[in-house]
Amino acid sequence: MKKLRIKQHTRTDFLTYLGVIILFVVMNVLKSNGSLSRSLTGQLVPICCYMSMAVSLNLTVGILGELSLGHAGFMSVGAFSGIVAAMSLQNIIPAAPLRLAVAMVIGAAAAAIAGAIVGTPVLRLRGDYLAIVTLAFGEIIKDLVNCLLVGYDAKGLHMAFNLTGSKTIDDLGMKEGGIAIIKGAQGATGTTTIASFTAGFILVMVTLFVVLNLKHSRAGRAIMALRDNAIAAESVGINITKYKMMAFVTSAALAGAAGALYGLNFSSLQATKFNFNTSILILVFVVLGGLGNLWGSLIAAAALTVLPELLRAFSDYRMLVYAIVLILVMLATNNPTLKTFFSRFKLHKPTGKEAV
Amino acid sequence: MFPKLVPMPSPNLLTERDADKTPILECINLGINFGGLAAVENFNMAIGRTEITGLIGPNGAGKTTVFNLLTKVYQPTKGTILLDGNDTHNMTTAQVNRAGIARTFQNIRLFNDLTVEENVTVAMNAHMRYNMWTGIFRLPAFWKEERVAHERALELLSIFNMADLADTKAGSLPYGAQRRLEIVRALATNPSLLLLDEPAAGMNPSETAELMENIRKIRDTFQIAILLIEHDMNLVMNICEGIAVLNFGRIIAKGTPEDIQSNPAVIEAYLGKQKEA
Amino acid sequence: MEFLSYLISGISLGSVYAIIALGYTMVYGIAKMLNFAHGDVIMVGGYISFCAISYLGLPGWLALILAMVVCTVLGIVIEGLAYKPLRSAPSLAVLITAIGVSYFLQNTALLIWKAAPKVYPSLIPTTNAQGESNALQLFGGQLSISYISLLTMASCIVIMIALTLFTSKTKMGKAMRACSEDKGAAQLMGINVNATISTTFAIGSALAAIAGVLLCSSYPTLQPTTGSMPGIKAFTAAVFGGIGSIPGAFLGGLLLGVIEAMAKAYISTNLANTIVFAVLIIVLLVKPAGLLGKYVPEKV
Numbered sequence: 042m043k044k045l046r047i048k049q050h051t052r053t054d055f056l057t058y059l060g061v062i063i064l065f066v067v068m069n070v071l072k073s074n075g076s077l078s079r080s081l082t083g084q085l086v087p088i089c090c091y092m093s094m095a096v097s098l099n100l101t102v103g104i105l106g107e108l109s110l111g112h113a114g115f116m117s118v119g120a121f122s123g124i125v126a127a128m129s130l131q132n133i134i135p136a137a138p139l140r141l142a143v144a145m146v147i148g149a150a151a152a153a154i155a156g157a158i159v160g161t162p163v164l165r166l167r168g169d170y171l172a173i174v175t176l177a178f179g180e181i182i183k184d185l186v187n188c189l190l191v192g193y194d195a196k197g198l199h200m201a202f203n204l205t206g207s208k209t210i211d212d213l214g215m216k217e218g219g220i221a222i223i224k225g226a227q228g229a230t231g232t233t234t235i236a237s238f239t240a241g242f243i244l245v246m247v248t249l250f251v252v253l254n255l256k257h258s259r260a261g262r263a264i265m266a267l268r269d270n271a272i273a274a275e276s277v278g279i280n281i282t283k284y285k286m287m288a289f290v291t292s293a294a295l296a297g298a299a300g301a302l303y304g305l306n307f308s309s310l311q312a313t314k315f316n317f318n319t320s321i322l323i324l325v326f327v328v329l330g331g332l333g334n335l336w337g338s339l340i341a342a343a344a345l346t347v348l349p350e351l352l353r354a355f356s357d358y359r360m361l362v363y364a365i366v367l368i369l370v371m372l373a374t375n376n377p378t379l380k381t382f383f384s385r386f387k388l389h390k391p392t393g394k395e396a397v
Numbered sequence: 398m399f400p401k402l403v404p405m406p407s408p409n410l411l412t413e414r415d416a417d418k419t420p421i422l423e424c425i426n427l428g429i430n431f432g433g434l435a436a437v438e439n440f441n442m443a444i445g446r447t448e449i450t451g452l453i454g455p456n457g458a459g460k461t462t463v464f465n466l467l468t469k470v471y472q473p474t475k476g477t478i479l480l481d482g483n484d485t486h487n488m489t490t491a492q493v494n495r496a497g498i499a500r501t502f503q504n505i506r507l508f509n510d511l512t513v514e515e516n517v518t519v520a521m522n523a524h525m526r527y528n529m530w531t532g533i534f535r536l537p538a539f540w541k542e543e544r545v546a547h548e549r550a551l552e553l554l555s556i557f558n559m560a561d562l563a564d565t566k567a568g569s570l571p572y573g574a575q576r577r578l579e580i581v582r583a584l585a586t587n588p589s590l591l592l593l594d595e596p597a598a599g600m601n602p603s604e605t606a607e608l609m610e611n612i613r614k615i616r617d618t619f620q621i622a623i624l625l626i627e628h629d630m631n632l633v634m635n636i637c638e639g640i641a642v643l644n645f646g647r648i649i650a651k652g653t654p655e656d657i658q659s660n661p662a663v664i665e666a667y668l669g670k671q672k673e674a
Numbered sequence: 675m676e677f678l679s680y681l682i683s684g685i686s687l688g689s690v691y692a693i694i695a696l697g698y699t700m701v702y703g704i705a706k707m708l709n710f711a712h713g714d715v716i717m718v719g720g721y722i723s724f725c726a727i728s729y730l731g732l733p734g735w736l737a738l739i740l741a742m743v744v745c746t747v748l749g750i751v752i753e754g755l756a757y758k759p760l761r762s763a764p765s766l767a768v769l770i771t772a773i774g775v776s777y778f779l780q781n782t783a784l785l786i787w788k789a790a791p792k793v794y795p796s797l798i799p800t801t802n803a804q805g806e807s808n809a810l811q812l813f814g815g816q817l818s819i820s821y822i823s824l825l826t827m828a829s830c831i832v833i834m835i836a837l838t839l840f841t842s843k844t845k846m847g848k849a850m851r852a853c854s855e856d857k858g859a860a861q862l863m864g865i866n867v868n869a870t871i872s873t874t875f876a877i878g879s880a881l882a883a884i885a886g887v888l889l890c891s892s893y894p895t896l897q898p899t900t901g902s903m904p905g906i907k908a909f910t911a912a913v914f915g916g917i918g919s920i921p922g923a924f925l926g927g928l929l930l931g932v933i934e935a936m937a938k939a940y941i942s943t944n945l946a947n948t949i950v951f952a953v954l955i956i957v958l959l960v961k962p963a964g965l966l967g968k969y970v971p972e973k974v
Binding site for chain 1: 702708756759760762763764766767769770771773774775777778780781782784785902906909910913917941942943944945947948951952954955958959962963964972974
Binding site: 048049250251254255258259260261262263265266268269270272273274275276277278279280281287333 | 468470489490491492494495499500502506507508509510511515516518519520522523525527529531532533534535539542543546564582583585586
């Protein structure tokens, strides 16, 4: 009989889940006895979305090893398709949590389709070329949503493309009682906000579950193998395109689910929210948290979303401080001289426990 | 006992194979041009199913290019490769591997951030059946196949006494161990033909002697054909049953080690033409 | 005639992209990094020249030189403080640092010059003192080309020729090409790699200053985010032409400008960027290393 082995990563994974659960419980307690500031309470759902975004981008950047500069594009697809789904299903599914779940699944599916469309050409390119094309796709998605008009009435969904900038929501020809969901550059307005912190918590847990289990399955091994050495991976029979697509589409789908939750947290949302800067912001979470290190992504996402809030006292200077912190952290963690300097103070290797 | 992961008996494991005298690999007029320059030309070779063959020649003769042609890293511009009688013309590198050719690399190409065990189990990917969702939801098939893969990986690693290194990162292994791991990884794909590109490079005489033993052991245990590129003539002459000598992309001699050692064309290629007195 | 005037405005815009892309491509070629802060150096160049003209009352050419000097120094300082310590670090770490530098420049500009857009006094005003249009009239006034467009196009061509001569004829230029091929080998041949990289950043930043002045002269609103989009577009242009290649950046910049102008004129203003990016994607699918880039397969 073989004895049960508990691998190092199993322990880290367990502690990561545990950390998220504890964080959720603590936040809920703080929220209920009113010790959270209003602005921080408002940040709870976005923080969950960003944590989930960071974990899903880590699948592309850390585990697959391809630089993506357009992850916010998939969030956008998920957000707007989720909003459309939730608004259209208002009468069919009156229960808000169920409607939210359905909207998130639809958001994930739409983003997965977008991921497959983007991935087909993109994944044939290498390195920085791939990065610029993902950037391009992110911008394209933003522009397309900016031209989109969507409404819903008794007859179903109405959709139009505002190419010249002259069309308005009235051109959809909706009946009395129809609702405008997406109004071109104005974005989605009048959305019923059904997102909740609990949903955010479940989203983070599901995202972690999917990414961690994928990573430690045969697919994950194949994905990491082709990251480490694509030629060797091919030489042991791994179909590069298949596994790249698998990682990329999964990553896009998870971003879509996060996007749907994000979209349903605000009554008004513009496509420009998901621009290049947002993609970069998520990338910063991933790099600061460590490539392939999921609990690192979670902490970085949470900390860097809260940091500007905490720096509110500095008001005008806060983004400047943020920039300086970012540069200094990158220098401290990557410069050989500074690295040896800091490692003297490090008593033990970081473990999952610090994720808590 | 090998391999546990193959659901159907692979043709290269049939017991009748030893009786089968057809070659596992046949190259017919194989050639490739790089920008008009013929890097390999008129390459003809047949390898028996349990034969150890050496491919030797001076630096730049095109030996690694032949490996790259066989594994479809380069697409041949001329000629045919028959693997077990099947033309590999339309296959990709990955498909050729699944059809039965595995290789190692001259400049080591391991998956450095994966553990030694993962380097081996990733090579069994094509023989595993559970899909992405089974993996994510950890259904029974996941546990079953992963356990078999784990056991087989340790079994393969033990050929080179590396089982205790299973949880080490491949990138942190010493050089010799990395070379050995590449061979184990190639074996894990369950090949019928193993290509070794300078397996003894950088090894000392005692390590080389051990490697020779292991190459023989691999052939005997797995009953597969091995084609190897090597500069260590002691190794080549000792373990190869047939040798082909390549110079300027062409085969200049073929035969048993004894034939090759006394072949004037080979001596000329290695030492240069003797000035006639 | 309408087509011609769109074409010319496209070439003019493309010339600005080309000048920025030249800086991008040189830095990429030698440091193998995507310098996301490059776009913000353009913005700094714009503000410096704006202050020189509006507050100090300097003539345009002197403002340009001042902007170039400030940006050159800025480029060297950024390289020395932020990028040099990361020479051996993974490229992603350098990329994030560059993004940090970009945020830093934008937010410093925001603190100094505030968010409200400034109206940039063009190097060559569009109308002269008599209120007549300051432009070259062709075909009996049917086609008018503003002098600033002509200046932009001319500068772009001059810069392109100068850079080509510089990299092929001078000692420093040759050192740059050597470093971009193989830093280790260049060092063994006695080339001071660090100095060469600093020089590249200096040249790239000076070009960004020129681009900033020209860009703001044609599109006279100046704010802390002015450099971002042109930066991204120029980056696209550099990739389009084949990143690391000087003629590639020139060609990529011009084509990008023309495509953008044509898309705006004939298809859709809203989707002009989409069309530009879509063309980029198609080009990369056909030529994975850009129009003039060389695709080097990995040696096995």
